[in-house]
Amino acid sequence: MADEMETKGEKKYKYSIIIPTYNERLNIAIIVYLIFKHLRDVDFEIIVVDDGSPDGTQEIVKQLQQLYGEDRILLRARAKKLGLGTAYIHGLKHATGDFVVIMDADLSHHPKYLPSFIKKQLETNASIVTGTRYVKGGGVHGWNLMRKLTSRGANVLAQTLLWPGVSDLTGSFRLYKKSALEDVISSCVSKGYVFQMEMIVRATRKGYHIEEVPITFVDRVFGTSKLGGSEIVEYLKGLVYLLLTT
Amino acid sequence: MELADRAVGLLLSSISLSIFTYYTFWVIILPFVDSDHFIHKYFLPQDYAILVPVFAGIALLSLISVFIGMVMLKSKKKKA
Numbered sequence: 001m002a003d004e005m006e007t008k009g010e011k012k013y014k015y016s017i018i019i020p021t022y023n024e025r026l027n028i029a030i031i032v033y034l035i036f037k038h039l040r041d042v043d044f045e046i047i048v049v050d051d052g053s054p055d056g057t058q059e060i061v062k063q064l065q066q067l068y069g070e071d072r073i074l075l076r077a078r079a080k081k082l083g084l085g086t087a088y089i090h091g092l093k094h095a096t097g098d099f100v101v102i103m104d105a106d107l108s109h110h111p112k113y114l115p116s117f118i119k120k121q122l123e124t125n126a127s128i129v130t131g132t133r134y135v136k137g138g139g140v141h142g143w144n145l146m147r148k149l150t151s152r153g154a155n156v157l158a159q160t161l162l163w164p165g166v167s168d169l170t171g172s173f174r175l176y177k178k179s180a181l182e183d184v185i186s187s188c189v190s191k192g193y194v195f196q197m198e199m200i201v202r203a204t205r206k207g208y209h210i211e212e213v214p215i216t217f218v219d220r221v222f223g224t225s226k227l228g229g230s231e232i233v234e235y236l237k238g239l240v241y242l243l244l245t246t
Numbered sequence: 247m248e249l250a251d252r253a254v255g256l257l258l259s260s261i262s263l264s265i266f267t268y269y270t271f272w273v274i275i276l277p278f279v280d281s282d283h284f285i286h287k288y289f290l291p292q293d294y295a296i297l298v299p300v301f302a303g304i305a306l307l308s309l310i311s312v313f314i315g316m317v318m319l320k321s322k323k324k325k326a
Contacts, residue, residue: 145251229317236314 015044015118016097016178020087022050024105025057031103032064032073034111042118047074048105049091051081085195089185092178101175108218109173116213117175127180127208130200131215132168138214154235158197161243165204166212172196173215180208194238205246269295 017035021028032046048061061075076094078087088102101117103109109131117129132138134155140148158169176184184206190198203210273295279285 145254148251229313230321233314233317233321 012043013099014097015039015042015099015101015175016091016095017044017046017101017103017114018049018088018091018095019046019103019105020049020051020084020091021053021057021105022081023053023055023057025053025055025060027105027107028057029060029064031105031107031111032068035114036068038111039114042115043097045072045074045095045097047076047091047094049087050075050077051087052077052079083191085185085188085191088181092181092185095178098178099175100178100181102181103173109215110218113173113213113215120211120213121175124209124211126211127177128200128203128210129175130166130168130210130212131171131173132166132212133171133215133217134167135212135214138168138216140217140219142219150232154232158239161239162201162246164201166200166210168212169197169200171215171217173217174200184208190238190241192234192238194234194241197238198242201242201246 019028019031028048035044035046048057050057050061058075058077061073065073065075074094076091078090092100099118099121101114103111113131117131120126120129133140133151140151143151155167155169158164159167162169180203184199184203187202188195188198200210272289276286276289277292
């Protein structure tokens with residue numbers, strides 16, 4: 001592969017990939033397979049934080065552990081659905097890598113971009129590398145026009161109000177230096193996907209070096225993601241909250 | 247699909263750009279043109295340059311407030 005990263009002669013870092021799951025038994029096996037396929041020469045571990053999925057996600061992860069080894073795939077389950085933010089904190093406690101990658105389990109974040117995240121970090125020594133849909137080479141797939149316009153509008157609004165210094169606030173496909181993530185996550189209080197926005201805005205305000213790589217966001221293949229009136233209002237509330245507190 | 251979306255985007259951009267150009271011309275350049283010049287036929291009197299945007303803004307703001315209010319009421323009902 002052309003974009004496979006070169007690590008010869010460099011210090012090898014370890015990467016911890018945190019994947020929060022809830023009812024993702026169909027997706028988790030595919031995503032693990034793809035991560036192993038695209039990160040051949042990299043030392044990494046996958047930490048699955050499962051919020052007690054009733055569909056047997058954990059059984060699948062246990063099977064994967066037997067296949068790939070329990071040191072490569074870690075299952076850190078929680079008893080019930082406790083939310084995304086705490087899932088990251090929970091996973092972070094068990095992470096042993098120098099860097100932490102956060103991605104969704106629903107395949108909207110394709111593991112083929114992982115090498116470009118790692119490469120970007122090595123080139124620039126950034127504390128955070130975030131995937132962005134809003135630069136050349138990035139984009140969305142499988143969205144209708146309404147969804148695209150809403151997303152664009154939301155992003156323009158956030159850019160105008162918050163001056164975050166990054167082009168994509170709500171994307172959650174990111175690589176963090178472990179210490180940076182620990183620092184930023186401890187100062188975040190929001191829930192849901194305002195949380196993604198708060199993390200990157202707080203990181204900007206704290207002066208972390210943030211770099212971007214283009215990604216294509218694919219709408220979830222299995223299951224549905226919702227975007228209605230109440231999501232829009234939650235988003236606006238989050239924006240106002242961030243405007244006032246950062 | 248992708249191409250159609252692009253066309254819509256282009257259309258939206260060109261509409262907003264032409265409105266911007268028209269309005270700028272109306273407000274900034276037109277006061278310096280002689281009042282009997284033919285170009286005045288293509289523009290409303292200057293008063294409307296303030297009135298139209300103000301009313302459009304008020305309409306937009308009230309629409310947004312009504313929308314937010316309705317959604318909040320609905321979610322409150324759901325909780326109760």
